[in-house]
Amino acid sequence: xxxxxxxxxxxxQCWTIGVPxxxxxxxxxxPFAIVLKISFSTPIISIPPYEPxxxxxxxxxxxxxxxxxxxxxxxxxxxxxxxxxxxKMATISTIGCLLIGYPMAYAIARAPxxxxxxxxLLVMLPSWTSFLIRVYAWMGILSNNGVINxxxxxTGIISEPLQILNTNTAVYIGIIYSYxxxxxxxxxxxxxxxxxSLLEAAADLGSRSLNTFWKVTLPLSKGGxxxxxxxxxxxxxxxxxxxxxxxxxDSLMIGKILWQEFFNNRDWPVASALAxxxxxxxxxxxxxxxxxxxxxxxxxx
Amino acid sequence: MKKLNFSxxxxxxxxxxxxxxxxxxxxxxxxxxxxxxxxxxxSTKWYGELFRDQQILDAVWTSLQVAFYASTMAVxxxxxxxxxxxxxxxxxxxxxxxxxxTAPLVMPEVITGLSLLLLFVHMADFFGWPAERGMxxxxxxxxxxxxxxxxxxxxxxxxxxxxxxxEAAQDLGATPFKTFFAITVPMISPALVAGWLxxxxxxxxxxxxxxxxxGPGATTLPxxxxxxxxxxxxxxxxxxxxxxxLIVSLIAFISWYFARRADIKQRSSSA
Numbered sequence: 001x002x003x004x005x006x007x008x009x010x011x012x013q014c015w016t017i018g019v020p021x022x023x024x025x026x027x028x029x030x031p032f033a034i035v036l037k038i039s040f041s042t043p044i045i046s047i048p049p050y051e052p053x054x055x056x057x058x059x060x061x062x063x064x065x066x067x068x069x070x071x072x073x074x075x076x077x078x079x080x081x082x083x084x085x086x087x088k089m090a091t092i093s094t095i096g097c098l099l100i101g102y103p104m105a106y107a108i109a110r111a112p113x114x115x116x117x118x119x120x121l122l123v124m125l126p127s128w129t130s131f132l133i134r135v136y137a138w139m140g141i142l143s144n145n146g147v148i149n150x151x152x153x154x155t156g157i158i159s160e161p162l163q164i165l166n167t168n169t170a171v172y173i174g175i176i177y178s179y180x181x182x183x184x185x186x187x188x189x190x191x192x193x194x195x196x197s198l199l200e201a202a203a204d205l206g207s208r209s210l211n212t213f214w215k216v217t218l219p220l221s222k223g224g225x226x227x228x229x230x231x232x233x234x235x236x237x238x239x240x241x242x243x244x245x246x247x248x249x250d251s252l253m254i255g256k257i258l259w260q261e262f263f264n265n266r267d268w269p270v271a272s273a274l275a276x277x278x279x280x281x282x283x284x285x286x287x288x289x290x291x292x293x294x295x296x297x298x299x300x301x
Numbered sequence: 302m303k304k305l306n307f308s309x310x311x312x313x314x315x316x317x318x319x320x321x322x323x324x325x326x327x328x329x330x331x332x333x334x335x336x337x338x339x340x341x342x343x344s345t346k347w348y349g350e351l352f353r354d355q356q357i358l359d360a361v362w363t364s365l366q367v368a369f370y371a372s373t374m375a376v377x378x379x380x381x382x383x384x385x386x387x388x389x390x391x392x393x394x395x396x397x398x399x400x401x402x403t404a405p406l407v408m409p410e411v412i413t414g415l416s417l418l419l420l421f422v423h424m425a426d427f428f429g430w431p432a433e434r435g436m437x438x439x440x441x442x443x444x445x446x447x448x449x450x451x452x453x454x455x456x457x458x459x460x461x462x463x464x465x466x467x468e469a470a471q472d473l474g475a476t477p478f479k480t481f482f483a484i485t486v487p488m489i490s491p492a493l494v495a496g497w498l499x500x501x502x503x504x505x506x507x508x509x510x511x512x513x514x515x516g517p518g519a520t521t522l523p524x525x526x527x528x529x530x531x532x533x534x535x536x537x538x539x540x541x542x543x544x545x546x547l548i549v550s551l552i553a554f555i556s557w558y559f560a561r562r563a564d565i566k567q568r569s570s571s572a
Contacts, residue, residue: 017394020382020448024401027445031416034423048422100318103311110308119312121557126319128502129549132523132530133542137322140329140534147325180319230407238409240509245530255411262415272419275412282409289407290400 039272040065050269069273079257079274083281086254089168089243090236093175097183097232098225100176105187105224106217109194120188127181135174135245142170142246166248174242179235183228190224191217223292230289234282254278323546330539347540354537357525364505364522367436371443372500376493378444379451379500386452387459403453405446414513417442421514434516442514443507447500454499458492459485491560498556502549 041050041064053064073079108119126134141147142165149161164170194217202212218225240255247253254274262271330348334341351357382402389395405413421431421438431438466488470480486493508523515521529535 013389016381017385017389017398020378020385020402021394021398023378023445023448024382024398027417027420027441028401028404031420034419035412035416038419048426100311100315103308104315107308107312117560118557121553122316123319125550125553126323128553129323129546130506130523130526130542132506132508132526133326133538133545134322136526136530136534136538136542137326139530140539141322141325143534177318177322180315234407235409238411240411241527255409258411258415268419271415275415278409279412286404286407290403293403294399 035272035275038269039069039276040067041269042066042068043267043269048268049266066269069269070277072270073273073277078252079254082252082254082257083277085252086237086239087281089171089175089239089253090233093172093179093236094183094229094233096172096176097180098229101180101183101187101228102225105184105191108184108188109191116192120185123181123184127178131178132241134178135242138170138174138177138246139165142173165246168247168251170246171243171251171253174246175236175239178242179232182231186227186231187221187224190221190227194220223295226288227292227296230285230292234285234289237282238278326539327543327546330536330543332536332539335536347536348544350537351540351544356520357522357537357541360520360522360525363436363519367439367443367511367519367521368501368504370440371447371504372497374440374444375447375451375500376497378448379496380455380489380493382448382452383456383459386456399452402449405449406453410507410509411513413446414442414510417445417510418513433518434514435518436515438514438516439511439519439521442510443500443504446507446510447503450499450503451496454496455489455492458489462488491563495556498552 037053038050041053043049044051051064051066104123108116108123111119139146143149144161144163144165146165148164149158152158153161198216198220199212202216203209207215238255238258239253240259243251243253243256244259247256258271258274258278261267261274329340331343331345332340333344333346379402382398385395386399386402417438418434421434425431462485467480467484470484471477475483506523507521508527511521512524512527515524526538526541530538
């Protein structure tokens with residue numbers, strides 16, 4: 001009776017591993033290989049708009065690697081500046097999210113147990129409603145005759161409307177607003193596991209609350225800070241929607257440039273090269289995030 | 302010691318920051334005026350306009366279909382991957398799988414979208430399929446990135462459950478397949494439902510990946526909203542936004558209510 005069971009187990013295992021494996025290789029790994037390939041090809045005007053890399057003629061396989069796209073990125077200050085301003089935007093927004101999100105996560109983790117789920121739900125709820133619509137809401141608030149300008153003019157603080165929409169300030173507001181829940185969630189997960197007795201011990205030994213925070217709470221929540229920061233930083237570097245809707249012509253972010261190269265200029269090879277360079281810049285934060293995640297999984301396993 | 306400390310103040314200020322824009326949006330959706338920011342009296346006429354807009358209605362239907370199929374596929378793929386991540390022996394295969402499945406969580410959307418589009422173009426070149434990008438390609442794209450979220454939700458639940466019940470079932474002669482459906486699935490069902498709902502809302506919300514992966518035949522709701530918002534603010538979109546906020550809050554409230562009831566029941570039975 002035991003034998004068929006033993007035989008079936010490896011077969012079932014095969015399927016359980018095989019199906020998601022095949023799917024991810026097909027729709028996740030292979031696409032990146034293709035992007036890499038196209039980033040080395042020459043743009044032409046046809047469909048598809050690039051030249052093939054491999055040519056087999058007269059019994060010889062010719063591989064043409066065109067480095068022009070990468071040289072163009074290095075050469076043209078437009079791309080260079082866009083990468084720099086994306087990294088700057090991402091850094092400042094991450095710090096902003098951290099400054100607002102950390103105290104919020106801390107307050108939720110210290111709240112009575114029965115309220116915690118409710119509070120976390122309240123934080124997450126906005127991110128379930130459409131991302132696009134929340135960015136859109138800010139368009140109405142920040143515009144020249146929007147709520148903020150109306151309020152400021154009505155109270156007499158200013159006499160002329162402030163130009164907020166279509167500036168980098170608007171992009172920062174939009175990014176911090178949209179990504180705040182992604183910062184709070186890992187921080188809360190980390191802080192709620194914090195052993196309260198350590199804080200008590202610190203207090204018993206005469207530590208003031210601010211001192212305890214710097215010396216005990218913050219170091220212990222390092223994992224949550226890293227996870228939350230990476231969860232904000234990485235997607236913001238490639239952000240397209242927020243700078244497109246809230247930013248002005250001077251808010252050049254690499255996601256926006258990539259989109260324009262691809263859809264407006266139909267220069268697929270340059271768009272691919274832009275994506276590859278972006279991925280290269282993000283290797284370190286992505287590795288950091290994965291390492292944290294693997295550690296978390298080990299802990300709960 | 303119950304005093305107002307810094308973090309509590311920040312919590313409520315942060316909550317205000319998160320909710321104020323949405324309240325303003327809801328209020329202005331009842332504005333009579335065509336100019337979004339000038340208040341001209343209460344009216345529901347933009348809701349009427351919204352329901353007469355065939356383009357928006359079609360896009361809603363497309364989005365709902367894609368979201369339904371994508372979240373179903375994502376739950377299947379994500380659960381399988383979560384099973385591999387938590388139950389199988391450590392190894393090279395498991396490591397690459399768990400790296401691949403969680404990668405879309407952080408990958409910038411423009412990169413994911415671009416690479417999928419290029420894949421579909423190549424596939425069409427090699428085997429003539431998919432001949433045209435449309436709902437099917439958006440479905441594939443959404444299933445892939447939603448599976449990442451499902452895998453995370455389900456694997457954390459799989460780690461929590463008591464494995465002795467599964468082992469007992471197998472000792473009593475149930476096949477692994479049967480054990481999975483009769484024992485494991487009911488035990489992880491809250492995570493499966495949560496993963497499905499999360500995928501559904503992620504798929505409904507996605508603009509960037511859908512724009513890359515879809516063709517002329519399939520325009521999703523975010524794509525319609527985006528192209529009309531680019532032209533400027535419109536009261537019709539305010540009405541649409543209000544409806545979306547209303548529906549999502551309702552679903553969230555219902556799921557919170559059921560989760561709480563289940564929690565109370567569990568607590569009283571274990572006490």
